[in-house]
């Protein structure tokens with residue numbers, strides 16, 4: 001399956017070395033050492049880039065499939081470009097081929113001491129499972145990283161941007177500075193409901209992936225989220241915060257009722 005998709009992408013990117021990073025439902029993600037048009041790019045990672053490729057879906061009608069691929073790729077790239085413009089940390093887009101579903105972007109994140117990519121998930125797992133020391137898991141470094149994630153998501157929402165798939169895998173850490181990735185389900189909305197659902201998805205992801213300390217992590221995330229809403233940079237942030245947190249309570253209640261009903 002993957003070999004067949006690699007052949008597909010190589011038609012569009014001949015002679016580009018590709019190393020598979022992940023295969024999701026929607027896209028294949030590759031790492032490459034090559035910049036498409038510049039031998040000395042001015043990016044922090046000079047020799048690593050990410051290529052995200054949306055392969056053809058043979059079960060869809062070819063015309064519909066082509067339109068979906070193109071629109072989703074355009075949507076993701078526009079969202080990323082807006083984040084860059086607003087100074088919300090996310091990979092810079094280097095090149096995009098809309099009809100062929102290709103996004104060439106900046107590589108972000110570091111390797112953890114155990115060799116794993118520094119997603120928030122792996123980083124917290126490193127603390128929880130490798131260091132396995134409660135005082136470190138609940139220490140100031142983890143607290144500050146969670147607060148920083150809350151600040152980042154708050155900034156996103158204050159710009160009426162919704163991530164759509166906020167999990168601890170879709171947040172990478174550059175030291176303790178978080179960056180967002182994967183905007184395949186992103187959208188624009190000023191509605192408190194949409195922001196609350198975004199927060200709820202993250203809250204649930206933290207609970208299922210980091211159950212032992214999730215209460216603390218979520219508390220710190222919300223601390224950062226509240227903090228940015230109080231900043232002078234955003235007018236009526238306080239009012240928006242109250243609305244979103246009220247909705248979050250409603251969404252949690254709906255989620256609980258659903259899980260009680262199975």
Ligand SMILES: Nc1ncnc2c1ncn2[C@@H]1O[C@H](COP(=O)(O)OP(=O)(O)OP(=O)(O)O)[C@@H](O)[C@H]1O
Nearest residue numbers: 021022024025026027029050091106107108181182
């Ligand atoms: N800019 C980037 N820098 C470094 N790593 C990245 C970058 N973008 C993606 N990755 C890596 O590739 C993985 C998959 O990326 P992404 O989530 O965008 O693809 P996806 O196909 O939508 O994934 P999924 O379907 O699993 O949500 C990430 O978890 C991360 O490890």
